[in-house]
Amino acid sequence: MELYRESNRFDLHTHSRASDGMNTPAENVRLAKENGLVGLSITDHDTVAGVAEALQAGREIGITVVPGIEISTRAGGKDIHVLGYFLNIQDNLLLERLAHLREVRGARNERIIEKLQQLGIDITLQEVKDGLSRPLRPDESLGRPHIADTLVRKGFAKDMRDAFDRYLAEGKPGYASLPRIGPVEAMEWIREAGGAPVLAHPGLYSNDDLVTEIIESGKPAGIEVFHSDHGAEDEQRYLAIADQYGLIPTGGSDYHGVRQGVVFHGDLGSRYVAEETVERLKQAALAGQLGSS
Template identity: 65%
Template sequence: MNQTEGRCDLHTHTRASDGMQSPADNVRRACEKGLSAVAITDHDTVAGVLEAMEEGGRCGINVVPGVEISTRAGGKDIHVLGYYVSCSDEKFLNRLADLRNTREERNVKMIAKLQELDVQITMEEVISGLGRELRPDESVGRPHMADVLVSKGYAKDMRDAFNRYLGEDAPAYVSVPRISPLEAIEWIREAGGTPVLAHPGIYGDDDLVREILEQAKPAGIEVFHSDHGKAEEERYQAMADEYALIVTAGSDYHGARQGVIFHGDIGSRCISVSVLEQLKRGSADN
């Protein structure tokens, strides 16, 4: 038996947001890795879910419809994953469209900041770098800007581009008004989904993580993530136990840029498919 049978990766991105692969490609890669299920969790859009589910039917793999919503709390960007959301809920789709508009506003301001730093790139170059037409329900993200920075020699790779220019503490970063984690969690629940706090270790502030868990009350927490080490996994597993939260795992796969997979490959962080029943009903086993 393949060691990954009965396992799922609950955090992957496609080119519907800032991933490099098509939704169908993600599903095929999950099949190749021997997974039983994979979630499509693009930023502020569910545009890739239908294609992924159709490919899942062909491959015989369970595709979990999902989304990753951008929020702001405690002076930091906080991401909330939503699983089994309705991809046809008009109110939810309109809300996601508003979030993408905010992302577009931020992108324009970041490009302007880069130009002020004498980094000569344009939004037209960023969109052109996609190699295809950008659909209305898709969005451009910082990794797309990083691609242009690398191709024009302003950074040596993706991580360097974020460290030098695009990361939260970097000179070209722009913070725009965003909804709170509580609002995102309410939206997900109203769309029939189950909210999970994404990659808490990235925020570098466990007091803030606890505050979000206590005030916004997500149903779960992403304990296992490509950017979590053993210490983080143990810490967030303990929090999951303390708050009776669903425990999830995800690679946060974005595909390969400049030959480097970002954050991790599909299947590099997995959990038993038994968690899917918890996500469907919105609560951990008692």
Template identity: 65%
Template sequence: MNQHQGRCDLHTHSQASDGMQSPTDNVKLAKHKGLSAVALTDHDTVAGVAEARRAGQLLDIEVIAGVEISTRAGGKEIHVLGYEVNVDDTRFLQRLRGLREAREERNHRMIAKLQELGLHITWQEVLNELGRPLEPDESVGRPHMADVLVKKGYAADLRDAFDQYLAEGKPGFVSVPRVSPQDACVWIREAGGAAVIAHPGIYGDDELVRQIIMDATPDGIEVFHSDHGPEEEQRYLQLAREFDLIVTGGSDYHGERQGVVFHGDLGSKTVAMEAVEQLRAVTSKRKSG
């Protein structure tokens, strides 16, 4: 029996945001790995979901409609995952569009900041690095800037570009107003979905995570993630039990950049299909109520 049979990767990104592959390619890779299901969770957009679903039908693998919303709390950028959202919900789509507009403003301000630091980088170069026209409702992120910085010799690789310039607190970073985790959870619920706090270990502040759980009342927490070690997994399992949260997990797959897979390879972090059933039970109740 395949080790991934009955498993699902609930956190992957495609070219609709800052991933390297098409939604179809992500689904193909999930099928190749023997997964039973895969979620597409692009940043502030659901533009790739329809394509992923079509690929899922052809390949006989379940595709979960997802999104990853960028929020801010406690002075940190906090990500909230939404699962089984209604991708045709007009109000939800308008809200996501507003987030992408804020992201684009941040991108332009970051380019200006990098230029002030003496780095010769332009917005057009970032768009050119995509290798294709930017489709409607797709979003551009910091990894695209990192690609240009690496190509021009300002950084050794993606991680180095973030460590030197692009990560929060670094010289090229710009913060723009974001919605709160509470707002993101409300938006996801109003679109019929289930809200999950993404990769809590990345924030380095478990008390903040606890406060967000109490304030935003998400449905789940991402316990298993490529950047979580065994100790973090145990801590967040305990937190999930304490607050009766659904336990989710995923690789946060973005594809390969400069020969390195960032954060983890698709299928490297998975959960049992029971997690999908639990998420769907929540959304089914929400949609019928």
């Protein structure tokens, strides 16, 4: 399988303002075309609110859009993210489940604000919402980047990275995490909605024993090998794990847009896979549907 053919590149991990990205879904689609991609996936946190707009934009300009999501979970004392591809974005049970996850995310945000206030930082959740310059839809979600952006605007951090390094990253004084579902359950939700689950950016967890435990328990279709925060050694290590467990090696930039002149996590299209990988994910999703029927 050829992962890096220049003529058929897909970025399978991008975020829009339906969660914590800066661009509209349609803007991500247009940027994908400008950057020479043939396709992308919108994988917002705990919501599929941006997928329909992206699909329409893709049809209009000739870019393939893979319906996607990134579900927030917790395992082994760490926040674990699970990507899902080709899921039915109109599945009522999935939408109900995601609404509950966004409620947990909202409560987490409130706790972060409380902890920041206890540190003497003058910040409110309303200020974070006001920073959007638009109403927050019920099916959209706020994330830590929104809070970080407010910290920078109010002078409590010099840039987004500083806001995370000082306050919001795991283990820092403003970090908070409430009880969440586990990654194995999230993978089952994705399969039940007709999709193919993929373990996201395993290198960020700094615990490959936990990674293999999740793989053995959840049996995802794939693992995200190519990611903006993965180095060459990470890629080789997770390619070996993908081979060991028969997983599809996927990849994407985890693009969130530009804040204060900084791109998070990488520019759209800077990490990618070939169309063959996308086809394998589609077949895995179809196989899961047949297996559950």
